[in-house]
Structures are given as C-alpha cells and as structure tokens.
Amino acid sequence: MMNFEMPQFALAAPEIWLGVMVCVVLVADLFDRSGEARFAFWLTQLSLLAGVWLAFYTHWGDSGQTTFNGMVVSDSLAALLKAASAALAALTLAYSRDYLRDRGLLKGEFYLLALIATLGMFVMASASSLLVLYIGLELLSLSLYAMVALDRDNRVGSEAAMKYFILGALASGMLLYGMSMIYGATGSLLIGEIMLAASGGENALLLAFGMTFALVGVAFKFGAAPFHMWVPDVYQGAPTAVTAFLGSAPKIAALALFLRLLAEGLGDLQAQWQVMAIILAVGSLAAGNLFALVQTNFKRMLAYSTVSHIGFLFLGLVAGSEEGYSAALFYAISYGIMAAGAFGMIILLSHKGFEAEQIEDLNGLNDRHSGYALVMLLLMFSMTGIPGTVGFYAKWLVLQALVEAGLVWLAVLAVLFAVIGAFYYLRVLKAVYFERVENPQPLVSSRGPRVVVAANGALILLLGLFPDTLIALCRAAFGL
Amino acid sequence: MIEKVIFYVFAAILLLAATLVITARNPVHSALSLVLAFFTSAALWLLVEAEFLGIALVLVYVGAVMVLFLFVVMMLDINVAVLREGFARYLPLGALVGVVMLLEMLLVIGASQVDLPGFAGEAAGSLGEDGGNNIRMLGSVLYTVYVYPFELAAIVLLLAMIAAIMLTHRRRGGTKHQDISAQVRTRKEDRLRMVRMPSERNNDS
Structure with missing residues (x-):
C-alpha cells in the first residue's frame, strides 16, 4: 500500500478560496430577497479581488513547488495568470448589472457561473497534470456555455449557445484525444515527467500526433483561424455582458493552457509545433482583419478583431523564447483590458429595448457625450496599436520577440496586417467623431458603469504611458 | 494474438456504432447505437483488465443513463400508436444490437478461458503488488x-x-402557492370586516 502524504493546502489557497466562495455565493443567493442578486454580485466581486491578492501572496516568487502529488504547481507565472484573470473577470462583471437588470436577466446564477469559470481559470493556471488541466478547462467551458445561453428566450442567443456548446465539445474531444496520445507516448499525466520523456525522443511519432491534436484543441479554445468559426456567432449572439466576460479573461486561461501543455510539457517539440503555430497565427491575422473590414455589426467586428488579436498573441508564442511568452502574456492581459472596455462601451450605450450593436449606432457619439467618445478613441487607438496606449506596447513586445527569434518576415507580415486592421478601427472613430445625427439624444446611464468605463479608459492610457511595471511583472513570471 | 483480434473486432464495432449514433436519422436508432458503443468500450476495458470500470460503464451508462435517455427520446413521440407501429420496424435493429452484444460477451468470456501466456500476467503486474x-x-x-x-x-x-x-427553471406568473408565514401573521382585521346593516323589519306584525 502507498502512504498518504498530506498535501500542502497553502499552495493551492487561491483555488480553495474560490471553491469555498462558490458554495457561499450559492447559498447566500438563496436568502437574497432584493431580486437584484445583490449578495451574489458583491460576494463575487469580493471573492475575485481577494483572489487577485491571494494569488500574488501565495505564488509570487515561488519556484515551481508542487503539491497534491505533483498535480498543482506554484510559480510566479501561475500568480500572474491567476491575478490577471480574476481582475479581468471582476472588471467585466462590474459592467454587467444594469444591463442584465434591464433585460430581466439579473440572476445570482450569472455571477455564480462567472465565479466557477474563474475557478476553472485558476485551476488551469497552476495545473501541472493533464488531468487537472482538462478538468479546469471543462469548469471554464461549461460555465461559459451556460452563460451564453442566459437569455434563453432569445433565438439568436440560444443558437449561439448551441454552436458554442457543440464546437466546444468537439474541441475538448480533440484535446482529450491528443492528451491520451501524449500519455500513451510518455506514460505519465504529470507535465514535468512528460517534459522529461519528450526530451528522450522515444515514441516520437505518437507524441507528434498527440501534440497536433492538443494544439488543434487549444486553437479551438483560443478561437484562432481556421478554428475561429464559432467566435463571431457566439460574440454576437450572447448577451453583451456575457460577451464582455467571454472576450477577456478566458483568453488568459487559453494562454495558460498553451503555456502549460505545449510550451512547458512539450517544449522539446517546439520545432514541430512552431510551424503549426505560424500557420495559426498568420491565418488568424488574415481571416480576422479581412473579415472585420466588411462588418457593419460592431459586436461582430470586435469578434473578428479578437481573432486577429489572437493571431498576434500566437506570434509571441511562435517566437518560442521566454521573451516571446512574456510578450504573449502581456498581450493577453492588455487585450483583455481593451476587450472589456469595448464591450463595456456597448453595454453603456445600450438601454432597455435597444442594443447599440451596429457601428452606425455610434454615429455622433461625440455630440452626445464627449467623455464616452474619448474612451472609445482610446480603445480603438489601443486596438490599432498607436503609441500612448497599452496596445502599442503589446504589439511592440511581440514584434521585438519575433525579430530576436530571427523571424523578421513574420514581424513584417504582422505589421502589414496591423495596418489593414487600422482601417476598421478608424472607421468606428469616424462614426463617433465625424458622422452627424439629426437630433443627438443625451446619454443616460447610472453612475456605477460610468465610473467603471472611465477607469477602464484611464487604465489603457496609464498602462500605455507607464507600461514598465506590468512588463516587468510579465518578464519576471518567466524568470527574466 | 487472439486478444489483438478481439481488440480489432471490438474497435471496429465501436467505430461503426459511434458513426451510427450521429448518422442515424431516427433518435431511437441513435440511442440504441450509443448503447452498443458503450457496451463495446466496456468490453475493451475488460480486455485491458480494468474490470471494475468496464462493469461500472455497463451498469451506470447502459443500465441507467441510456435507459433513461431512451425513455426521454420515446417520450418525445407521445403518439403511442406510432410507437407500437414502429415496434416491428425497430425489431430487426434491436435484435441485431442484442445479437452483437451477446457475441461480444461470448468473445470476452471465451477469451478468459483461452490461455493467454504473458497477457494476463503482464497486465496484472502493472497494477501493483496486489495482483490486479x-x-x-x-x-x-x-x-x-x-x-x-x-x-x-x-x-x-x-x-x-x-x-x-x-x-430550465421557470417561475411562471399566476401560479398559486401558499405563503405560510403570511398566513400565520395575518390579523383579524385583515380578514374580517364588521358590517353594520339595518335589521330587516317585520312590517306586517
């Protein structure tokens, strides 16, 4: 018989905290008589913010200690991934309340599902076993499917949820198939042992097959072309508050999946997955940017722009160096902030019975509210990558890593596509500043979301002017 | 050698059944094919000597989940006459699935009786000192x-x-349900109204 070794619970403190809070929110919501999910909202926000602190407190500076028989790893990377995903989740949820209330969707379960999704991201961020990685992914995905289906009387929303569910299940199947082959080739579920076995060079063919399937699964979850078909429909069909959540924090989790599984576990097969990642990156840049050009629906345009940003993020991963990974991490975090702001903006401009989904709904925004127009300007500049905003440094770091890795042609290609991308971002700004409407109606919105959107815009500007701290954090997470 | 043959036979049946699950137009056919797929994968697990998991798969999925699933699928077609009418049509497929399952069981039981040098011992050794x-x-x-x-x-x-x-939970408006605390808290004044009415006079007395 084997001896039972008491796991070090402290190393998994953020996950345990969120897991406990899931149960607390679940029960507290039952006693909420306000009908506005007040307990659930505030408790969720408290749990997420405490999670940010706890992730840093627990993991930062750790050098890869493991617990639970090697299934959970504690390192600086886990700290940053967890802190970023929890902070982005809290930011996007802060937008959601008025929107959901106006549409009769404000239920405690929404915040509960978001909390469980964040728990899934936490689990993935410090997973060091394929089993744990997969369960974390399922925690995240299952809650997202349910959140997309939140507005069940809406046919577009239900269709989006159905598509997301089926394609997501397919992607999970691919990933599992790949993982099973990796297990078959290396004989272990633990990522550290997979790394050792992979460097031995045994069962190379089986391992390559497994790696390919795993990469396809990861690309599906990212929404990288050619596996991006679900992204536009889901982004457009889901309630905007859900799209905001879906568009920001889970990207960090997908990055965690890539880093843990492919960069860490199969790092020795980099030469093989690099080619595939280049195809994914270039494909996403092309498909995202070109399809975004012809969209008239703002949400759909942002969805295609997500695909193009994922392409850029993949370029950082293609570089395959610590610099590249840290650039990708910085890109994911800054993109999360931008996406939260952009969808938050749609939430603010919508009101009961009206969704500001079309680009023409933004016409004359400057006349209606110059503050919102300014935030929109910052968001679009940041997505384009204009200096002074955080998006510039995100792109800059990726390009730098690419050039250092000797992939200059990719860097040139990326810049070309970024220039194409500038067209549709600037088209939004043209609508905001130069289109006139007959009788501009002043915007009415409550104070909470207004403060959040202002803070979001300020964050983009601040990180654009003083990016050093975040860059240093991202580099330190990879020991640079 | 023989276990390889058995494996490939089961794997082929499994793939065929899994394909049928998604290609069959009739939901009952799909569900029955899924039963076959579960059964076949249970047999595959038995082959690698994971007996407990194999039996659990049959008991839980085939025995409980799929039967419930079939119930639900059949419930969707509320018309009983149509279901009865379909019995003859489904009979060949049902019989086929049954026969294949029976064959599989025979194969597995037969395989355990065939002497497999190295196969059983090796797998048992990999399970630890408890001997599998x-x-x-x-x-x-x-x-x-x-x-x-x-x-x-x-x-x-x-x-x-x-x-x-x-x-799926829907709170419909207009449902009548008891609010017991409101019932208990109610006071006499809420329910009872004293009305002063002039008494009827007997004029003819």
Whole structure:
C-alpha cells in the first residue's frame, strides 16, 4: 500500500478560496430577497479581488513547488495568470448589472457561473497534470456555455449557445484525444515527467500526433483561424455582458493552457509545433482583419478583431523564447483590458429595448457625450496599436520577440496586417467623431458603469504611458 | 494474438456504432447505437483488465443513463400508436444490437478461458503488488493521489446541476402557492370586516 502524504493546502489557497466562495455565493443567493442578486454580485466581486491578492501572496516568487502529488504547481507565472484573470473577470462583471437588470436577466446564477469559470481559470493556471488541466478547462467551458445561453428566450442567443456548446465539445474531444496520445507516448499525466520523456525522443511519432491534436484543441479554445468559426456567432449572439466576460479573461486561461501543455510539457517539440503555430497565427491575422473590414455589426467586428488579436498573441508564442511568452502574456492581459472596455462601451450605450450593436449606432457619439467618445478613441487607438496606449506596447513586445527569434518576415507580415486592421478601427472613430445625427439624444446611464468605463479608459492610457511595471511583472513570471 | 483480434473486432464495432449514433436519422436508432458503443468500450476495458470500470460503464451508462435517455427520446413521440407501429420496424435493429452484444460477451468470456501466456500476467503486474485487484487499486489512489482532480470533478458536477436548473427553471406568473408565514401573521382585521346593516323589519306584525 502507498502512504498518504498530506498535501500542502497553502499552495493551492487561491483555488480553495474560490471553491469555498462558490458554495457561499450559492447559498447566500438563496436568502437574497432584493431580486437584484445583490449578495451574489458583491460576494463575487469580493471573492475575485481577494483572489487577485491571494494569488500574488501565495505564488509570487515561488519556484515551481508542487503539491497534491505533483498535480498543482506554484510559480510566479501561475500568480500572474491567476491575478490577471480574476481582475479581468471582476472588471467585466462590474459592467454587467444594469444591463442584465434591464433585460430581466439579473440572476445570482450569472455571477455564480462567472465565479466557477474563474475557478476553472485558476485551476488551469497552476495545473501541472493533464488531468487537472482538462478538468479546469471543462469548469471554464461549461460555465461559459451556460452563460451564453442566459437569455434563453432569445433565438439568436440560444443558437449561439448551441454552436458554442457543440464546437466546444468537439474541441475538448480533440484535446482529450491528443492528451491520451501524449500519455500513451510518455506514460505519465504529470507535465514535468512528460517534459522529461519528450526530451528522450522515444515514441516520437505518437507524441507528434498527440501534440497536433492538443494544439488543434487549444486553437479551438483560443478561437484562432481556421478554428475561429464559432467566435463571431457566439460574440454576437450572447448577451453583451456575457460577451464582455467571454472576450477577456478566458483568453488568459487559453494562454495558460498553451503555456502549460505545449510550451512547458512539450517544449522539446517546439520545432514541430512552431510551424503549426505560424500557420495559426498568420491565418488568424488574415481571416480576422479581412473579415472585420466588411462588418457593419460592431459586436461582430470586435469578434473578428479578437481573432486577429489572437493571431498576434500566437506570434509571441511562435517566437518560442521566454521573451516571446512574456510578450504573449502581456498581450493577453492588455487585450483583455481593451476587450472589456469595448464591450463595456456597448453595454453603456445600450438601454432597455435597444442594443447599440451596429457601428452606425455610434454615429455622433461625440455630440452626445464627449467623455464616452474619448474612451472609445482610446480603445480603438489601443486596438490599432498607436503609441500612448497599452496596445502599442503589446504589439511592440511581440514584434521585438519575433525579430530576436530571427523571424523578421513574420514581424513584417504582422505589421502589414496591423495596418489593414487600422482601417476598421478608424472607421468606428469616424462614426463617433465625424458622422452627424439629426437630433443627438443625451446619454443616460447610472453612475456605477460610468465610473467603471472611465477607469477602464484611464487604465489603457496609464498602462500605455507607464507600461514598465506590468512588463516587468510579465518578464519576471518567466524568470527574466 | 487472439486478444489483438478481439481488440480489432471490438474497435471496429465501436467505430461503426459511434458513426451510427450521429448518422442515424431516427433518435431511437441513435440511442440504441450509443448503447452498443458503450457496451463495446466496456468490453475493451475488460480486455485491458480494468474490470471494475468496464462493469461500472455497463451498469451506470447502459443500465441507467441510456435507459433513461431512451425513455426521454420515446417520450418525445407521445403518439403511442406510432410507437407500437414502429415496434416491428425497430425489431430487426434491436435484435441485431442484442445479437452483437451477446457475441461480444461470448468473445470476452471465451477469451478468459483461452490461455493467454504473458497477457494476463503482464497486465496484472502493472497494477501493483496486489495482483490486479481493480477496486482496491482505485480505492487506494482515488482519495489520496487523485484527491485534487476528484474534488474538482465534484465541482464540475455541481456546475452542471446549477447550469441545468438555471436554464430550465421557470417561475411562471399566476401560479398559486401558499405563503405560510403570511398566513400565520395575518390579523383579524385583515380578514374580517364588521358590517353594520339595518335589521330587516317585520312590517306586517
């Protein structure tokens, strides 16, 4: 018989905290008589913010200690991934309340599902076993499917949820198939042992097959072309508050999946997955940017722009160096902030019975509210990558890593596509500043979301002017 | 050698059944094919000497989940006459599935009686010093080595429950239900109104 070794619970403190809070929110919501999910909202926000602190407190500076028989790893990377995903989740949820209330969707379960999704991201961020990685992914995905289906009387929303569910299940199947082959080739579920076995060079063919399937699964979850078909429909069909959540924090989790599984576990097969990642990156840049050009629906345009940003993020991963990974991490975090702001903006401009989904709904925004127009300007500049905003440094770091890795042609290609991308971002700004409407109606919105959107815009500007701290954090997470 | 043949036979049947699940137009056919697929994969597990998991798959999925599923599928067609009418049509398929299952059982039982040098011993050795007692091995690692994924799987189940209830639970307006605390708290004045009416006069007295 084997001896039972008491796991070090402290190393998994953020996950345990969120897991406990899931149960607390679940029960507290039952006693909420306000009908506005007040307990659930505030408790969720408290749990997420405490999670940010706890992730840093627990993991930062750790050098890869493991617990639970090697299934959970504690390192600086886990700290940053967890802190970023929890902070982005809290930011996007802060937008959601008025929107959901106006549409009769404000239920405690929404915040509960978001909390469980964040728990899934936490689990993935410090997973060091394929089993744990997969369960974390399922925690995240299952809650997202349910959140997309939140507005069940809406046919577009239900269709989006159905598509997301089926394609997501397919992607999970691919990933599992790949993982099973990796297990078959290396004989272990633990990522550290997979790394050792992979460097031995045994069962190379089986391992390559497994790696390919795993990469396809990861690309599906990212929404990288050619596996991006679900992204536009889901982004457009889901309630905007859900799209905001879906568009920001889970990207960090997908990055965690890539880093843990492919960069860490199969790092020795980099030469093989690099080619595939280049195809994914270039494909996403092309498909995202070109399809975004012809969209008239703002949400759909942002969805295609997500695909193009994922392409850029993949370029950082293609570089395959610590610099590249840290650039990708910085890109994911800054993109999360931008996406939260952009969808938050749609939430603010919508009101009961009206969704500001079309680009023409933004016409004359400057006349209606110059503050919102300014935030929109910052968001679009940041997505384009204009200096002074955080998006510039995100792109800059990726390009730098690419050039250092000797992939200059990719860097040139990326810049070309970024220039194409500038067209549709600037088209939004043209609508905001130069289109006139007959009788501009002043915007009415409550104070909470207004403060959040202002803070979001300020964050983009601040990180654009003083990016050093975040860059240093991202580099330190990879020991640079 | 023989276990390889058995494996390939089962794998082929499994793939065929799985394809049928998604290609069959009739939901009952799909569900029956899924039963066959579960059964075949249980047989594959038996082949690698994971007896407990194989039996659990048959008991839980074939025995409970799929029967419930078939019930639901058949409930969708409320017209009983149509179902009865379909019996003759489904009979060949049902019989075929039954026969294939029977053959599989015979194959597995037969395989255990055929002498397989190296096969059984090797697999048992890989299970540890207990000599391949499946349930004991599972029990000794489930709550120790794999306690973390185990607890997480529990949260996945909780999540599935919450999501399913959220998506299907509907509070309809106009339903009548008792509010007991309101009933208890009620006072006499809320319910009883004293009305002063002039008494009827008997004029003819």
